[in-house]
Amino acid sequence: MLKKKPPVLRHFLSLVSRRANHLARQQYDVIVVGGGHAGTEAAAAAARVGAETLLVTQKINTIGALSCNPSLGGVGKGQLVREVDALDGLCGQAGDWAGIHFSILNRRKGPAVWGPRAQLDRQRYREFIQSELLSTPRLTVLEGSVEELLVTEPDTAEPGHHRVTGIRLVNGSHPISASSVILTTGTFLSGSLFMGQTTSPGGRIGDAPSSAGLSHTLRERLGLRTGRLRTGTPPRIVKDSVDLSLAQIHPADSHPTPFSFLNKHTRCKPEEQLPCYLTSTTPGVERVVRESLHLNHHIHEDTKGPRYCPSIESRVLRFPGRSHQVWLEPEGVTSDLLYPQGLSMTMPPDMQLRLIREIPALHRAEIYTPGYGVQYDFVCPTQLSPALQVKSTQGLFLAGQINGTTGYEEAAAQGLWAGVNAARCALDLPPLALSRTESYIGVLVDDLVSRGVTEPYRMFTSRAEFRTSLRPDNADLRLTLKGFEEVGCVSPLRYQEAVRVRDSLQDALAALQTLTLSTHKWRQKLPDVCISENKNTTLSGVELLQYNDASFEMLASAFPESLSAYLEFSQRLKIEAVYKPHCDMQRKEIERIQKEESMSLPQDIDYLSLPVSLSQEVREILDRVRPSTLGAATRLQGITPAAVVNLLRYVRNTE
Numbered sequence: 001m002l003k004k005k006p007p008v009l010r011h012f013l014s015l016v017s018r019r020a021n022h023l024a025r026q027q028y029d030v031i032v033v034g035g036g037h038a039g040t041e042a043a044a045a046a047a048r049v050g051a052e053t054l055l056v057t058q059k060i061n062t063i064g065a066l067s068c069n070p071s072l073g074g075v076g077k078g079q080l081v082r083e084v085d086a087l088d089g090l091c092g093q094a095g096d097w098a099g100i101h102f103s104i105l106n107r108r109k110g111p112a113v114w115g116p117r118a119q120l121d122r123q124r125y126r127e128f129i130q131s132e133l134l135s136t137p138r139l140t141v142l143e144g145s146v147e148e149l150l151v152t153e154p155d156t157a158e159p160g161h162h163r164v165t166g167i168r169l170v171n172g173s174h175p176i177s178a179s180s181v182i183l184t185t186g187t188f189l190s191g192s193l194f195m196g197q198t199t200s201p202g203g204r205i206g207d208a209p210s211s212a213g214l215s216h217t218l219r220e221r222l223g224l225r226t227g228r229l230r231t232g233t234p235p236r237i238v239k240d241s242v243d244l245s246l247a248q249i250h251p252a253d254s255h256p257t258p259f260s261f262l263n264k265h266t267r268c269k270p271e272e273q274l275p276c277y278l279t280s281t282t283p284g285v286e287r288v289v290r291e292s293l294h295l296n297h298h299i300h301e302d303t304k305g306p307r308y309c310p311s312i313e314s315r316v317l318r319f320p321g322r323s324h325q326v327w328l329e330p331e332g333v334t335s336d337l338l339y340p341q342g343l344s345m346t347m348p349p350d351m352q353l354r355l356i357r358e359i360p361a362l363h364r365a366e367i368y369t370p371g372y373g374v375q376y377d378f379v380c381p382t383q384l385s386p387a388l389q390v391k392s393t394q395g396l397f398l399a400g401q402i403n404g405t406t407g408y409e410e411a412a413a414q415g416l417w418a419g420v421n422a423a424r425c426a427l428d429l430p431p432l433a434l435s436r437t438e439s440y441i442g443v444l445v446d447d448l449v450s451r452g453v454t455e456p457y458r459m460f461t462s463r464a465e466f467r468t469s470l471r472p473d474n475a476d477l478r479l480t481l482k483g484f485e486e487v488g489c490v491s492p493l494r495y496q497e498a499v500r501v502r503d504s505l506q507d508a509l510a511a512l513q514t515l516t517l518s519t520h521k522w523r524q525k526l527p528d529v530c531i532s533e534n535k536n537t538t539l540s541g542v543e544l545l546q547y548n549d550a551s552f553e554m555l556a557s558a559f560p561e562s563l564s565a566y567l568e569f570s571q572r573l574k575i576e577a578v579y580k581p582h583c584d585m586q587r588k589e590i591e592r593i594q595k596e597e598s599m600s601l602p603q604d605i606d607y608l609s610l611p612v613s614l615s616q617e618v619r620e621i622l623d624r625v626r627p628s629t630l631g632a633a634t635r636l637q638g639i640t641p642a643a644v645v646n647l648l649r650y651v652r653n654t655e
C-alpha cells in the first residue's frame with residue numbers, strides 16, 4: 001500500500017517550515033540535532049513512541065538529502081533497511097517511493113545474504129522524508145543551527161556524571177529544554193572540505209560545519225574521546241556528454257522488490273526503471289592520479305577513510321596496474337546527471353576532468369560539480385551504552401556518522417534505535433537493547449559500543465553470526481511484533497499486517513509438515529523434482545521444499561485444498577523451509593546458553609590457546625576477565641553469542 005504524497009507538496013512544505021520557525025514551546029521531551037538519515041529516523045521514532053519531539057536542523061530543505069550516492073540498500077545494508085522498516089521507520093517506504101532501479105544483489109548466494117538495493121531519485125527521496133516528518137504528530141521541525149549543548153555540572157555523588165538539559169541555538173536568545181537530546185551531526189562536527197590544495201570549513205558542499213561550541217561541549221565539558229575520519233564523493237557528470245554505447249548496460253530486476261513490508265509494489269513501474277551502466281578505468285587514469293598527487297592534500301592525510309568505498313586515488317595506489325570498475329548510475333527521473341560510482345576523488349577540478357576523459361565512455365564528458373573530500377570528528381562509540389546513550393551523561397544520545405559509521409542505512413538504523421531510547425528515557429521507561437541474535441541493528445550497535453571503530457564502519461552480512469536467521473525476508477517477524485508489543489514504535493496497522501503474515505506462515509508450515517508422503521508418492525505427484533531414487537523413506541512438505549528444484553507453487557498445484565490459500569507467501573515459505581534445519585539448530589543453541597547460564601567455567605582454562613573457533617579479541621577479553629560462569633561470559637562487552645556457543649561446546653566436551 002504505497003503512500004501517496006500530496007500533489008502540492010512543495011507549497012505545503014514551505015508553509016510548514018515557516019510555521020515551524022515560531023516555536024510553540026520551549027520544553028520538549030526529546031530534541032534531535034540534525035536532519036540527515038540518523039536524525040530523521042530518530043525524530044520520527046521518538047514521536048512514535050510518544051515523546052514531544054523537536055528536530056533542529058541547519059536547513060529544512062536538506063532534510064533527507066543523500067550527501068553522496070543516490071542509492072539505498074545493498075548487501076548487509078539492505079538488511080538494515082528492512083529492519084528499520086519493520087520497526088516502522090521511514091527509509092524503506094521512502095526507497096519504494098523514490099526508487100528508479102531495483103535489484104537484489106548477491107542473488108547467486110542464499111536468500112539470507114541477498115542484498116535488496118535501489119537507485120534513487122534524489123529529489124523524490126528528500127520530498128518523501130520531508131513530507132512524512134512535517135506531518136508526524138508530536139514532532140516539530142525547526143530550522144536552526146545548534147551552538148551549544150546544555151548540561152548540568154558533574155554530580156558530586158557520581159563524579160564525572162552529567163545530565164543533559166537542552167540546547168542553545170546559534171543567535172538563539174534563550175535555551176530550549178529537553179529531557180533527552182540526540183546528536184546526529186553526521187560529517188559536520190569540525191568538518192573540513194578538501195579539493196586539490198584547497199581546504200575550507202564545511203560539513204558537505206554548500207553547508208557550514210557544526211559550530212565549534214558543540215565540539216567544545218563534547219570534548220572539554222563532557223570529556224568525551226573523539227577521533228577523526230574522512231570520506232569523499234565523485235564528480236557528477238552531465239549525462240548528455242557521456243557515450244553510453246561504450247559502456248555495458250545493466251537493466252534493473254524485471255520485478256522490483258519493495259523494501260517495505262507494507263508495499264506490494266514500488267512507485268516506479270517495472271518498465272519505467274532506468275538502467276545503470278558499467279565501464280572501467282584505463283592506464284591513463286592511473287597516470288593522472290600519479291601526476292596530481294602533489295596537488296591533492298586529502299590523499300596525503302593520515303586520517304582513515306572508508307576501506308570498502310575507497311577513492312580512485314586510493315584504489316590506484318593500492319592496486320597499481322589494474323583496471324577498476326566504474327558504475328554510471330542515474331541520479332533521478334528528470335536529472336541530467338550521472339553518478340560515477342568508483343570515481344570518488346579530491347584532486348583539483350581540472351585534473352578531475354582530465355582523469356574522467358581517460359575512460360572511453362567519458363572521453364567527452366563534462367563535469368557538473370567536482371568531487372571533494374570531507375574530514376570530520378567522531379565520538380568513540382565505546383563511550384555509549386547499548387541504548388546509544390553517552391554513559392557519562394544522562395539523557396544524551398548519539399547516532400549516525402558521529403559514531404564513526406558510514407552510510408545512510410547504518411545511520412538510519414542507529415537513529416531509529418536512539419530515538420526509541422531517548423523517548424523512553426524522557427518518559428521514564430527503562431532502556432531497551434536489541435541482541436545480535438535477533439537483528440542486524442543489534443549487531444551494529446553491539447559492534448560500535450563494545451568494540452569501537454578505527455575506520456569508518458559499514459555493515460556486512462559477515463558481521464552477523466546468526467545471519468541465516470536474520471534474513472531480509474523475515475525482519476517483520478523478528479521485529480514488528482516486538483516493536484509494537486514491547487517498544488511502542490510500531491503502528492497498529494503495521495502490527496496487524498505482521499500478525500496476519502505470522503499466522504498465515506505458521507498455518508502454511510503446519511500444513512506442509514502434515515503433508516507426509518513416501519518418496520515414491522512424491523515422485524509420482526511432482527515428477528519435475530529430482531528426488532533421489534535410492535531414498536525410500538517418507539518426506540514432509542517442508543523437507544520436500546528443501547530440494548533446489550521444488551517450489552511452493554508446485555506443491556500448491558498438487559495439493560490445492562490444503563495449500564493454495566498460502567500462494568501469496570510462496571517465496572517466504574521456500575526460504576523458511578530451506579533454512580529451517582539450520583535455524584532450528586541455532587535456536588536450540590541459544591536456548592541452551594540461556595539454560596546453562598549458571599554453568600561454571602574452569603578457572604585454569606587457557607583461553608589464548610583454546611582449540612576452538614574464537615577470535616583473538618574474544619580470547620584476550622576472556623583471558624583478562626576470566627568469567628566464573630557462562631552467563632558472566634555472555635554479558636561481557638565484545639563477547640559474541642557465537643563465541644559463547646563455541647565455549648559451551650568446548651566445556652561440555654571436556655567435562
Ligand code: FAD
Nearest residue numbers: 034035036037038058067068146186188232400401407411
Ligand atoms: P548526515 O546525513 O551528514 O546529516 C547530518 C545533519 O545534521 C545535516 O542535516 C546537517 O545539516 C545537520 N547538522 C549538523 N550540525 C548541526 C547543528 N549544529 N545544528 C543543526 N543541524 C546540524 N557514505 C557511504 O556509505 N559511502 C560513501 O562513499 C560516502 N561518501 C560521502 C562523501 C561525502 C562528501 C559526504 C558528505 C558523505 C558521504 N557518505 C558516504 C556518508 C553519508 O552521507 C553518511 O553516512 C550519512 O549521510 C550519515 O547520516 P547522518 O544522519 O549521520 O548524517
